Amino acid sequence: MTQQSLIFVALDYADAKSAWPLINQLSPEQCGLKVGKELFTSAGPDFVRELVKRGFKVFLDLKFHDIPTTVNKAVRAAAELGVWMVNVHASGGRRMLEAARDAVANMPNRPYVIAVTVLTSMTAEDLREVGIDTSPAEHVIKLAQLTKSAGLDGVVCSAWEAEAIAAACGKGFLRVTPGIRPVGAEQGDQRRIMTPPEAAALGIEVLVIGRPITQATDPVAALKQIQLSLTA
Numbered sequence: 252m253t254q255q256s257l258i259f260v261a262l263d264y265a266d267a268k269s270a271w272p273l274i275n276q277l278s279p280e281q282c283g284l285k286v287g288k289e290l291f292t293s294a295g296p297d298f299v300r301e302l303v304k305r306g307f308k309v310f311l312d313l314k315f316h317d318i319p320t321t322v323n324k325a326v327r328a329a330a331e332l333g334v335w336m337v338n339v340h341a342s343g344g345r346r347m348l349e350a351a352r353d354a355v356a357n358m359p360n361r362p363y364v365i366a367v368t369v370l371t372s373m374t375a376e377d378l379r380e381v382g383i384d385t386s387p388a389e390h391v392i393k394l395a396q397l398t399k400s401a402g403l404d405g406v407v408c409s410a411w412e413a414e415a416i417a418a419a420c421g422k423g424f425l426r427v428t429p430g431i432r433p434v435g436a437e438q439g440d441q442r443r444i445m446t447p448p449e450a451a452a453l454g455i456e457v458l459v460i461g462r463p464i465t466q467a468t469d470p471v472a473a474l475k476q477i478q479l480s481l482t483a
């Protein structure tokens with residue numbers, strides 16, 4: 252893992268046909284690609300294999316959350332696609348997290364396995380409604396520590412919690428942060444957001460950016476602008 256933040260473009264498109272025009276203008280040196288539930292459901296595993304074949308680091312963001320055996324098999328199936336990173340929900344609990352870890356333990360070139368803490372779209376009020384009375388920050392740290400102790404490689408969190416996670420879980424524990432918004436970009440459904448330069452200044456390993464790039468008039472120019480802002 253380099254010191255500089257890696258950018259993963261969230262390919263939140265309806266289907267492969269809509270995603271290819273952007274992918275065809277990108278190179279594996281420039282960014283990684285995140286494939287989420289919408290695109291995976293419509294484009295399937297062959298699409299992911301093709302991205303891997305083209306040399307892209309692929310983050311398969313399917314956020315598995317199920318009983319341990321099911322998650323173990325799903326993580327293994329994802330890993331066999333050759334992806335760089337796969338994820339589960341930390342709130343599935345220790346045995347589920349360990350099952351995810353064990354799924355790839357003996358694989359050569361295994362993917363990183365990370366866990367979602369508190370979705371970046373959620374506020375303290377959202378948490379209260381699902382029975383969690385602590386702040387997002389406190390709950391994120393609790394889930395990050397659980398994830399670390401279960402032997403996973405890192406977490407999905409918001410950039411707001413990144414420093415506290417480094418303090419609680421140590422260096423080398425990956426922080427993957429969606430909810431990244433350049434100044435002036437629409438917030439949309441995200442709630443715990445930060446600008447790319449602010450997030451990069453915190454040393455966050457992976458910045459996930461979707462709509463500010465994919466919905467720009469010129470997505471490649473938008474990506475380049477963001478990359479430039481990290482070095483300015």
Ligand SMILES: O=c1ccn([C@@H]2O[C@H](COP(=O)(O)O)[C@@H](O)[C@H]2O)c(=O)[nH]1
Nearest residue numbers: 261287369370371429430459460461462
């Ligand atoms: O807590 C989370 C976990 C995952 N995501 C995913 O990241 C991207 C963000 O896209 P934007 O368009 O930049 O908001 C999207 O695919 C989410 O499913 C997240 O946002 N928050």
